[in-house]
Amino acid sequence: MALMLKDVYTRLLERGHKLTPQRWAIIAIFLMNRGRHLSADDVFAMLRETHPSNGIATVYRTLELLEEIEVLKKVDFGDGRARYEIRDDDSPHHHHLVCQKCGKITEFEDDLLIALEEAIHRKTGFQITEHVAKFYGVCAECQQAAESASG
Amino acid sequence: MALMLKDVYTRLLERGHKLTPQRWAIIAIFLMNRGRHLSADDVFAMLRETHPSNGIATVYRTLELLEEIEVLKKVDFGDGRARYEIRDDDSPHHHHLVCQKCGKITEFEDDLLIALEEAIHRKTGFQITEHVAKFYGVCAECQQAAESASG
DNA sequence: ATCGTTGCAAAGTCTTTGCATGAAA
DNA sequence: TTTCATGCAAAGACTTTGCAACGAT
Numbered sequence: 001m002a003l004m005l006k007d008v009y010t011r012l013l014e015r016g017h018k019l020t021p022q023r024w025a026i027i028a029i030f031l032m033n034r035g036r037h038l039s040a041d042d043v044f045a046m047l048r049e050t051h052p053s054n055g056i057a058t059v060y061r062t063l064e065l066l067e068e069i070e071v072l073k074k075v076d077f078g079d080g081r082a083r084y085e086i087r088d089d090d091s092p093h094h095h096h097l098v099c100q101k102c103g104k105i106t107e108f109e110d111d112l113l114i115a116l117e118e119a120i121h122r123k124t125g126f127q128i129t130e131h132v133a134k135f136y137g138v139c140a141e142c143q144q145a146a147e148s149a150s151g
Numbered sequence: 152m153a154l155m156l157k158d159v160y161t162r163l164l165e166r167g168h169k170l171t172p173q174r175w176a177i178i179a180i181f182l183m184n185r186g187r188h189l190s191a192d193d194v195f196a197m198l199r200e201t202h203p204s205n206g207i208a209t210v211y212r213t214l215e216l217l218e219e220i221e222v223l224k225k226v227d228f229g230d231g232r233a234r235y236e237i238r239d240d241d242s243p244h245h246h247h248l249v250c251q252k253c254g255k256i257t258e259f260e261d262d263l264l265i266a267l268e269e270a271i272h273r274k275t276g277f278q279i280t281e282h283v284a285k286f287y288g289v290c291a292e293c294q295q296a297a298e299s300a301s302g
Numbered sequence: 303a304t305c306g307t308t309g310c311a312a313a314g315t316c317t318t319t320g321c322a323t324g325a326a327a
Numbered sequence: 328t329t330t331c332a333t334g335c336a337a338a339g340a341c342t343t344t345g346c347a348a349c350g351a352t
Binding site: 076078095097099100106108110112113115116117119120123124125126127128129130131132133134135136137138139140143 | 227229246248250251257259261263264266267268270271274275276277278279280281282283284285286287288289290291294
C-alpha cells in the first residue's frame with residue numbers, strides 16, 4: 001500500500017509526537033513528490049512558498065523525525081548533502097541510477113543483491129542488515145541529446 | 152601489479168607536479184596501509200608523527216591530487232567524511248562491508264554486479280560508468296563477541 | 303630563477319544545538 | 328496547563344580557498 005498522510009499521523013501520535021503545521025507541510029511535500037529525492041534545502045525552498053517564516057532547523061529536525069518513524073529513508077548520492085525519499089511498501093527494493101549529466105535519479109528494482117548478500121554471509125560470516133547500490137553513468141535521454149547534438 | 156612509489160612518482164612528473172616531502176610522506180602512509188580506508192584526518196594524524204609542522208590543507212590538497220592522477224580512490228561510507236583507498240590493479244572490483252559495531256571495513260570481490268549493470272542497460276538504456284555497492288551489518292568478530300558476552 | 307606548493311587562517315557548506323518563545327494535546 | 332516544537336543564531340564538523348612565504352626543479 002502506498003503511504004498516506006493518515007499513516008504518518010498515526011505513527012507520530014503512537015510515539016508521542018505532535019502534528020504541527022510545519023510537519024504537515026513537509027510530509028505533504030514528500031507525498032506530492034513521490035519518486036524524487038529531496039535534500040533539506042530542496043524541502044526548505046518548497047516549504048517557503050507556503051510557510052515563509054519556517055526555519056531550516058525545523059526542516060532538519062522534521063526529516064530526522066520522519067526517518068526515525070520510518071516514513072522517510074536517508075540516501076546519500078555523494079554530492080555532499082543528504083537526500084530523502086519516501087519509504088513506500090510499493091517499491092521496497094530498488095537501486096539508484098544517477099545520471100552524471102543531468103543529475104536525474106532513476107530507480108531500478110531488482111533482487112540480485114540478495115543473492116550476493118547470501119554469498120557474502122556464507123564466505124565471510126558477515127551478517128548483513130542493509131545494502132546500498134548506486135550506479136553512475138548517463139541516462140538514455142542525455143545519450144540521445146549528445147548524439148543529436150554531435151551529428 | 153601492486154602500485155609502488157615509483158609509479159606514483161612517474162605519474163606526478165608526467166603531469167608537471169612536484170614530489171615534495173609532504174607528498175612523499177602521504178603516499179608512503181597509503182602504501183604502508185594497503186587495504187585501509189583513511190580519512191583526511193587519519194592521514195593528518197599519521198603524518199604529524201613524522202612531519203609535525205604539516206598542515207591539514209596540504210593533506211586535503213594532496214588527497215585530491217592523488218585522486219586526480221588515479222593513485223587513490225575516494226570512497227564514502229556515509230559517516231560524514233571522505234575516505235581514500237589505493238587504486239590497485241591487484242583488487243580491481245570489490246564491494247565494501249561496513250561493520251556497524253566496530254566500524255571495520257572489509258572488502259569483498261565479486262563480479263555479480265556486472266551482470267546487473269547489463270540488465271539495467273538492457274532495460275533502461277542507462278549507460279553505466281561506475282557502480283558502488285556497500286553492505287552494512289555486523290562482522291563475524293563482533294557477532295562472536297556479542298554471543299560470548301550474552302551467554 | 304620559476305612556478306608550483308605549503309601553512310595559516312579565514313571562509314564555505316551542510317548540519318546540529320541551546321535557548322527562550324510558542325503552540326498542540 | 329503541560330510538554331513538546333519552533334525559530335533564531337551560534338556552534339560544529341568537514342572541506343576549500345586566498346595569500347604570502349617557501350622550495351623542488
